[in-house]
Amino acid sequence: MKTVTELLGEARFFDGLRAETIELVSGCASNVQFDSGTPIFREGEHADSFYLLRHGSVALETYVPARGAVMIETIEAGDVLGWSWLFPPYRWHFDARALTAVRATAFDGKCLRGKCAADPALGYELVSRFAQTLIERLQWTRLRLLDVYGHDGER
C-alpha cells in the first residue's frame, strides 16, 4: 500500500513540488473514505480541512427553500475540495456530499496554516495552486452565468 507521501507525489495538484515540500505537507495529511451519499461537510460548520480526491466524485450543494438541495458543481478525482480552511472565518460556504464511494487525502487546515506561516515559500506555493483552482472555477462559473443554452429566438 502506498504511503500518503507517495500518493501526494502522484497528485496533479502537487505537480512540480519538491520532494521535501511534499514530505512536509504530508505531515498534515491522512487518507479518508466516504460512502456514497455521506455528507463530507455542511454549510456554516467550522472549515478545518481540505480534500484531494483520488477516486469518486463529490457534489457541492446548497439548500434553496421550496427547491431543496441544488447541486452547484461536482468535484472529480484529481481535484481539490474546499478552500474555506485557508481564509477567515474558516466556515464552509456550501454542503459537500459524496456522490459515489470516495477515497481522498484529507489535510488538517490548522496544521497546514501553521507550516505556511513558518515557511512563506511553502505558503506561496500552496496559495498559488489554490489561486489557480479558484480562477478556473470562477471562469467556468462565469460561463454558466451566461446561461448559453437559453432561448435566443430565431434569427
Added chain:
Amino acid sequence: MTASAEPDSPPAGAMVPRPFLLRRRRRETSDTWTLTLEPLGGDGIEPLPGQFMMLYAFGVGEIPVSVSGATDGLLTHTVRSVGAVSGAICAAKAGAVLGVRGPFGTTWPLAEATGGDVVVVAGGVGLAPLRTAVQCLERTRAAYGEVTLLYGGRTPGDLLFRRELDQLHRRGKLGLDVTVDTAQHGWAGRVGVVPKLISTARFDPASAVALVCGPEVMMRFTVAALLQRGVAPERIHLSMERNMQCAVGHCGHCQLGPTLVCRDGPVYRYDQLAPLLEVREL
C-alpha cells in the same frame, strides 16, 4: 472555405421545396422535438454528417435545420421551438406535410480523422448536428483510436437523446461524459460546464480531431480548452450558425466575413475561422 463572396450557380431546383410527410414526432425535452420525414414521391435524400436542410412550414416560413439522422430514405431533424417557424414545425402532427430543400453545406471531416483519436464536444441542441457523426464513428469504430463524446446541457431535463446516450455508454464503444450546468439533488452525474471536461478527457492531443457544436460562447471556451490541451487549430472543427435564408449562397444573409455559412460552412476549420471570430461585428 473560399475567400470570395461571389457564389457559384446553385443546383437546379435548389430553391424549390420538395414535399415531405411527417411520419413520426418524438418529444425530446420541454421545447425540442425529433421529427422523421419521408419524401412524398421521388428519391430519398442522403445528407452527409454535418449538413443541413431548409425546412418549410407552409404559410409560416422556412428555417435551416441540421440533420440529426438519415436512414432508408427517411430524414430526421431535431428542432427546438424558439420562434414562429420552429414552433410551427414542432407543432406539426404526424401526417402533416413540410417542405424540404437540401442537403446544403460542408461536412464533419470523418475521413480525415481516421487513424487518430476523435473528441466530439456538444452543447445543448448542438448534439443534433453531431448525432450522425457519432453514429458514423460508432459504425466504423475500428478506423479510429479513442473516440470520446463530451456533452453538456442546461439541466438533466434538457439533455437530448437520453436513451441513446445510455445505450451508447452501455455498449462501451465510445467514451461518454455528460455534464449539466445545474441539477437538483438526485442527479448522479456531473455538474459543470462542458469545456471543463476537456482537461481530463481521454484523447491524444497530437493525433486528435475535435468536432464541436453548440452556442458560440460555449464553442469559444471549448476551443480555448482544446488549444490549452495541445490540439492543433487546424484539427479543430466548428459548426457555425448564422441567419441562413436561401442556403445556396445567393442572398448573403449568412455572410461571415468573406464567407457564406450556408455554402462555406456550417462546418469550418478553426484555423480558418479564428480571425473572423475575433471581429465582434461579424
